[in-house]
Amino acid sequence: PNGTVLVENMQINGRAQDPGRTIxxxxxxNYDxxxxxxxxxxxxxxxxxxxxxxxxxxxxxxxIVVKVQCTNLLVGTIILHEVRVIVRDKNDNSPQFRHPRYYVAINELTPVGTTIFTGFSGDNGATDIDEGxxxxxxxxxxxxPNDPTSNRTVRVGN
Structure with missing residues (x-):
């Protein structure tokens, strides 16, 4: 969320505020x-x-990569500190199917073990843009239960 502390204390020696500022x-x-x-x-x-x-x-x-430039006001030296913030993936996207519905009709004498649907292979199934x-x-x-044409019995394998 906005305002999240990314680095709590950079542990840079010196004082960056008055009175007594030294750096x-x-x-x-800081792109974007x-x-x-x-x-x-x-x-x-x-x-x-x-x-x-x-x-x-x-x-x-x-x-996100930024650099913090630390200038020592007493001696004029400049040191650059690189800070890299890794953005982790959140599971915030639902899978999206290529088609809204998939239909299969089979003969009642179809032998056990027959493959009846391969519609989810390759690019035909659902995709999810989340990572890992x-x-x-x-x-x-x-x-x-609201579909009168569906059957309660589904067996996969033997």
């Missing part, structure tokens, strides 16, 4: 302004106001 902290390479810097607390925050940080397509943000285990799909056959 300045500046955020660099996803990160906010609070120099006095040495904290980085997520800035997602008005938008969604999403790992999945079409946005597809897998990481969140994008894996498991199919289950369910009895529909």
């Amino acid at each position: 300045t902290l500046t955020l660099l390479d 302004y996803w990160v906010l810097l609070d120099p006095s607390q040495q904290r980085l925050f997520l800035n997602s106001t008005g938008r969604v940080l999403d790992r999945d397509p079409p946005i597809s943000i897998t990481s 285990p969140n994008g894996q799909i498991e199919y289950t056959i369910l009895y529909n």
Whole structure:
């Protein structure tokens, strides 16, 4: 969520606030302004106001990389600290089927063990744009009590 603390304490030696300021902290390479810097607390925050940080397509943000520039005001040295935020996948997308319904008609004398449907193979089944285990799909056959043409008995295998 917006305002999430990404880095609590950068552990940079020096004081970034008055009185007694010895360093300045500046955020660099902050493309799309996803990160906010609070120099006095040495904290980085997520800035997602008005938008969604999403790992999945079409946005597809897998990481955010910024640099924090630390300037020592006493001697003038500059040190760059790279901060990489990894965006983890959340199971936030439902599987989408290619077709809204699939129909199969078989003869009553169809031998046991006959394959009656292969419609979910290849690109014909459902897809889920989530990554890894969140994008894996498991199919289950369910009895529909509101459908008078369905049968309560479904056997898979012998």
